[in-house]
Amino acid sequence: MSKRILIADDDDDALAGLAHLLNGMGHEVALAADGARAVEVAVQFEPEVVILDLGMPLVDGLAAARALRRLPNGHAMMLVALTGWGQPQHREMTLDAGFDVHLVKPISADQLHFILSMTQP
Template sequence: MTKRILIADDDDDALTGLAHLLNGMGHEVALAANGAQAVKVAAQFAPEVVILDLGMPIVDGLAAARALRDTPNGAAMLLVALTGWGQPQHREMTQEAGFDIHLVKPISGDQLQFILSMTQP
């Protein structure tokens, strides 16, 4: 089942690598370089899944998640934190910001497919 997935990461290599992986799985992908851009792109793209890095410039992933949750479609989105931050306090921060899932980089294609299978068709 094809999904609309928005990826936001300030690391170009991580962004393009994940985009290629998701495109290869048959998904429609939109990209953003920071949290502010992610919120703008989401308004046009209407993603079902948003994968956000946490440590981004301008607007970080935590603030972007809160802003996305406040949009009309925000409650229906699956918000995934994909970050290098894996300490318990980071998981608490993502949960409080409205993320559904907290993943620590790097992520495998199998992990990603499993996460995506959890979303509504």
């Protein structure tokens, strides 16, 4: 089932690689290079899933998640933290910010497919 997925990461290679993987799975993908742009894109694109890096400049993934949750359709989105930060306190931070899932980079195609299968059709 094809989904609208927004990816936000300040690492161009990570962004391009994940977009390529998701496009190959048949999903419609929008990209953002920082958290502020992710919120702007989400308003227009209305994603079902948002995958956010946490350590982005200007507006980080935690602040972006809080802003996304405040959007009219914010609670319908699945928010996925995809980060190099994997300590227990980081998982608590993402939960507090409104994320549904916390994944530590790198992520496999199988992991990604499983997470996306948990969203509503």
